Amino acid sequence: MAKYYFSTIEGKxxxxxxxxxxxxxxxxxxxxxxxxxxxxxxxxxxxSNSVTxxxxxVIFVLFVGLSAGSLMISGLAVLFxxxxxxxxxxxxxxxxxxxxxxxxxxxxSDWGRPDRLFLPFxxxxxxxxxxxxxxxxxxxxxxxxxxxxxxxxxxxxxAKILGIAAVIAALFVHSGTGFIFGxxxxxxxxxxxxxxxxFVVAALxxxxxxxxxxxxxxxxxxxxxxxxxxxxxxxKIMLGLIIFVxxxxxxxxxxxxxxxxxxxxxxxxxxxxNFLNFVLWGQVFLIGLILxxxxxxxxxxxxxxGWILAASAMHVVGVLGERILFIxxxxxxxxxxxPGYEVTSGFGDGVVWPYIPQFVEWMQFVGIFSLIGLVYIxxxxxxxxxxxxxxxxxxxxxxxxxxxxxxxxxxxAEPAAEGA
Amino acid sequence: MAEKRYAMVIxxxxxxxxxxxxxxxxxxxxxxxxxxxxxxxxxxxxxxxxARKFFLPRLCNNCEDAICARNCPTKATYKRDDGxxxxxxxxxxxxxxxxxxxxxxxRYINPLxxxxxxxxxxxxxxxxxxxxxxxxxxxxxxxxxxxxxDHTSEISQILATNATNVIKREMQTNPQxxxxxxxxAAMSSVQKRISYHTGEHYIKLRF
Numbered sequence: 001m002a003k004y005y006f007s008t009i010e011g012k013x014x015x016x017x018x019x020x021x022x023x024x025x026x027x028x029x030x031x032x033x034x035x036x037x038x039x040x041x042x043x044x045x046x047x048s049n050s051v052t053x054x055x056x057x058v059i060f061v062l063f064v065g066l067s068a069g070s071l072m073i074s075g076l077a078v079l080f081x082x083x084x085x086x087x088x089x090x091x092x093x094x095x096x097x098x099x100x101x102x103x104x105x106x107x108x109s110d111w112g113r114p115d116r117l118f119l120p121f122x123x124x125x126x127x128x129x130x131x132x133x134x135x136x137x138x139x140x141x142x143x144x145x146x147x148x149x150x151x152x153x154x155x156x157x158x159a160k161i162l163g164i165a166a167v168i169a170a171l172f173v174h175s176g177t178g179f180i181f182g183x184x185x186x187x188x189x190x191x192x193x194x195x196x197x198x199f200v201v202a203a204l205x206x207x208x209x210x211x212x213x214x215x216x217x218x219x220x221x222x223x224x225x226x227x228x229x230x231x232x233x234x235x236k237i238m239l240g241l242i243i244f245v246x247x248x249x250x251x252x253x254x255x256x257x258x259x260x261x262x263x264x265x266x267x268x269x270x271x272x273x274n275f276l277n278f279v280l281w282g283q284v285f286l287i288g289l290i291l292x293x294x295x296x297x298x299x300x301x302x303x304x305x306g307w308i309l310a311a312s313a314m315h316v317v318g319v320l321g322e323r324i325l326f327i328x329x330x331x332x333x334x335x336x337x338x339p340g341y342e343v344t345s346g347f348g349d350g351v352v353w354p355y356i357p358q359f360v361e362w363m364q365f366v367g368i369f370s371l372i373g374l375v376y377i378x379x380x381x382x383x384x385x386x387x388x389x390x391x392x393x394x395x396x397x398x399x400x401x402x403x404x405x406x407x408x409x410x411x412x413a414e415p416a417a418e419g420a
Numbered sequence: 421m422a423e424k425r426y427a428m429v430i431x432x433x434x435x436x437x438x439x440x441x442x443x444x445x446x447x448x449x450x451x452x453x454x455x456x457x458x459x460x461x462x463x464x465x466x467x468x469x470x471a472r473k474f475f476l477p478r479l480c481n482n483c484e485d486a487i488c489a490r491n492c493p494t495k496a497t498y499k500r501d502d503g504x505x506x507x508x509x510x511x512x513x514x515x516x517x518x519x520x521x522x523x524x525x526x527r528y529i530n531p532l533x534x535x536x537x538x539x540x541x542x543x544x545x546x547x548x549x550x551x552x553x554x555x556x557x558x559x560x561x562x563x564x565x566x567x568x569x570d571h572t573s574e575i576s577q578i579l580a581t582n583a584t585n586v587i588k589r590e591m592q593t594n595p596q597x598x599x600x601x602x603x604x605a606a607m608s609s610v611q612k613r614i615s616y617h618t619g620e621h622y623i624k625l626r627f
Contacts, residue, residue, distance in 0.1 A: 042534055049525070111513050186523030231559060
């Protein structure tokens with residue numbers, strides 16, 4: 001039977017340690033920024049009373065998406081017994097846990113009182129989406145860890161059961177996160193039943209994209225081989241998902257244009273002459289959706305790994321933009337107390353609130369990406385996550401698995417860092 | 421008698437826009453710089469000489485069906501039996517979900533304590549039998565506070581005999597701050613085009 005053999009990386013080269021130290025230092029920046037923020041107070045951030053959820057929430061949502069997308073890819077591969085995708089079964093499960101930890105870390109450091117972390121667990125408000133999500137996230141983390149354990153045990157039965165559980169949990173996590181924003185009926189730009197669905201699909205596509213990038217970089221820097229067909233097959237799936245994302249984004253925007261209460265906000269995002277216009281047209285539509293679709297459809301580029309990876313990276317950046325559009329416009333726009341009119345300035349009434357992340361926040365953003373990268377490169381050194389070669393080990397030489405370790409270290413593991 | 425239900429009526433015919441309520445609230449509740457629990461909105465209408473200012477004091481509406489209390493993950497925001505929406509400062513985790521949920525933008529993050537606060541109708545004064553600071557200080561008695569379930573109270577008589585309005589009725593939150601004769605442009609947080617015999621122009625909001 002075709003099978004992959006997994007091993008740790010050696011991780012002794014100077015380059016590896018340079019990366020560890022570099023990422024570690026920047027990751028410490030996250031800790032430092034969060035501490036400074038906690039002790040100094042809310043006023044040193046770029047957030048205001050209108051824009052209370054800023055970049056941290058955007059990254060939180062992006063990470064939740066990448067985590068659950070990653071787990072769903074791994075889980076679905078196990079579920080439908082897709083042997084060739086098992087190359088990423090372990091690393092995807094590991095990434096799922098990793099990104100969830102990152103998501104919770106950035107979320108909790110965005111709270112005013114991170115020291116009250118466990119309060120939501122014993123003061124439960126069943127009507128609050130955030131309260132429910134505390135349980136959804138912890139269940140999801142548990143299932144993710146168990147699923148990873150089952151992958152290490154090479155236990156088909158456990159992996160299958162936990163794979164199903166993981167896919168369901170990932171769906172709950174997406175929907176739960178989507179509903180946090182979707183149910184806010186006080187702000188028109190948030191209130192949408194489309195949010196959870198858009199989350200699921202964008203998470204799957206960006207999860208696939210990121211998995212490809214991470215795998216490629218890791219295999220390249222560890223001098224291991226990976227089957228080209230693996231990327232080609234995965235890119236076809238990704239193309240379908242990207243088209244679906246584009247469909248959802250487009251119909252949601254168009255639907256909004258027809259309703260008076262959304263119209264004002266939509267025109268603000270589309271043609272308001274502000275930063276969000278660039279996010280919508282440039283980052284989401286051009287970089288995130290149209291260019292990747294062109295690359296993945298064009299016969300000249302769709303067979304080339306480099307182009308596929310470029311499309312993946314662009315799509316991750318685009319999904320980041322989509323997350324920005326989820327979270328920021330609903331808050332920078334003033335609340336229309338009588339709907340259907342235009343906006344002007346005041347004591348906080350009717351102002352389009354500017355949101356410019358301050359230095360502490362940038363430290364948090366960059367730091368959290370470094371933290372993810374650091375845990376990833378340490379993880380692949382400590383745990384046997386990566387296949388020795390990303391090609392089927394044929395039955396012929398399945399008895400003698402290639403034992404030689406790849407000596408080189410890995411490269412940067414956070415391709416989505418730009419644009420945050 | 422039914423249980424207590426505290427409410428406020430703000431009579432805009434009497435408001436002179438003096439900001440006394442803003443100042444009283446700041447002093448009473450020790451509201452930090454840059455944030456406000458109560459504030460006054462001023463809208464200028466018309467062109468000289470046919471110009472006029474309209475005011476709208478803003479504070480937490482202490483809604484009957486408060487969205488913030490529904491969405492608080494730790495039940496830090498809760499409703500007292502007398503209708504005041506409270507924030508338990510020892511329970512708030514500062515997740516800011518309530519701020520995002522509030523249709524009226526009346527909550528703020530205390531920049532020093534990192535938790536969410538708002539107007540509580542001065543519950544400590546009300547419990548001691550006093551009126552809230554803004555009501556106490558209002559020089560024209562434009563603000564009236566009381567138990568609207570008590571039919572002998574001033575507020576229930578005013579509510580019964582006057583046409584009142586609330587902000588964003590369509591949110592179905594049942595706000596407990598009622599406005600008498602509030603100007604439509606002042607109630608709106610948005611700029612809109614209006615036409616008078618003086619010509620077409622924009623309303624200016626100024627503070």
